[in-house]
Amino acid sequence: MKFGLKTLLAATILTALTGCNSNNATSTAAEHSEALVSAAQNAARSEANRARDQYRNPVATLDFFGLQDGMTVVEIAPGGGWYSEILAPALKGNGTLYAAHFPAESEGYYKRSLDGFKDKVANDARFSEVKITEFSPVTHLDIAPASSADMVLTFRNVHNWYMRGEHQGVLSAFKAFNKALKPGGILGVVEHRLPENRDDAEQKRSGYMKQSYVIEVAKQAGFELVAQSDINANPKDTADHPKGVWTLPPRLALGEEQADKYKAIGESDRMTLKFKKL
Template sequence: MKKNSAIALLFLGTATLLHAQTLSPPAYITDAVADAARPATDKQVDNDRKPAALVTFAGIKPGDNVADVMPGGGYFTRIFSKVVGAKGHVYAVIPESLATKVPPEKFKPIHALVADPAYSGNTSLAVRPYDRLDVGAPLDVVWTSQNYHDVYGAVPVFSVSGSTGPEQAAKLDAAAFKALKPGGVFIVVDHAAAPGSGGRDASTLHRIDPATVIAQAKAAGFELEGTSDVLSNPRDGHDKSVFDPKIKGHTDKFVLKFRKPAVGSKAES
């Protein structure tokens, strides 16, 4: 029997395992998910993407500064905007390599989002290379969902000339560590590859072994605080592309929560 990615993570030395599905979302998160300003197309996939559970697991709260790295059309950006409120800020961060290679019309949805009065008061767009997340304010949370494998696998539009994908992913981790406040959180959500496969399937099946992400984030200085299996699917054999109609939208996904050690902590000494 194949073990799903969340079970495999139990053997990776996690000191404290937190499970998103066991935490009750506070009202400011459920209200953000239910917000009438969210597009119907976003709400239609909430049952699969489970935003309330994930945002609760991440610990995002009113007043936080959040970087949504590689935000796509802004599915989570909108929710973050409503959660952090007027005293917080959300930065939709697009990698410089992506911005220079993808047709401009692909970014119309995120440009429209940051210009929308429902979100523009506390949401802005930033284009940055992988090694810089200097958005002008210390961050409480850096979040990236379903794109780490693209960077690691040097998928063409995410690639940087003269550099490998693993190098760029490591730079992203280091940039997240630097941009976060002491005690800040780094969340990585992605499609799981077969245990032990490393980054082998990152550019082909668009999957990555969570152990590879953990190793890179720890090398950047992060501590793995917890995992969640809220998006896991033990029926996924990890052998198909995430775009295969047989599994699209229902892949086995891992959720990793890393924390930057607080100043004066044992890890910092």
């Protein structure tokens, strides 16, 4: 892993890391892979994607998870490739990125998303070394060769599996991650966070999940929690919006209705959890 960033850049990233819990020693370093920082700053990234960095904190988040040159990484359900466009060039030539996307037989939105991602792999030099696999809880679980991955990453996906397949869907997904990882491999999870004092039933409709639930299901799948961070926390988000998490940017599900209010809140409050395969 190459280090030695300029002082200003290091200080900027260190500021983003100050929300980490005090017990997360690995997340407080101000040194980062030059390839990772370069990928995040790449001019090929659209203005709209760059605008979301303030909420998603990609360099600080990936640093917290421990991303390094030479790793084999699996990104789960990459969608249009927001995180992939940072991961792919950062690992290109010195690592491997598997994109565990929707199954080939998908239809509608899922097919369009998969086709769009395939087009990037075929035509965008940043994505040229990405390996596409299939993932869907319960039905498509071979996201990478067994025990081959150093890291599996999932960003804002757990609620989808829970809303469609409840606990069994989530547990099935986490077991697939465990199977793909090497012993001691890392699972990084970012998810919309539901306050612990709220009714569990809200997880079925709001798009928010309780952090305690995510930690418990990971444990059931053979992981232990090794660190947690507030890198992606947003104290302005009360997680009780009319149309769930989709009320907030970037979706703004209410359209222009109180749009200024929800834009002022910003994107959702999110847990950032780092697990290790036992």
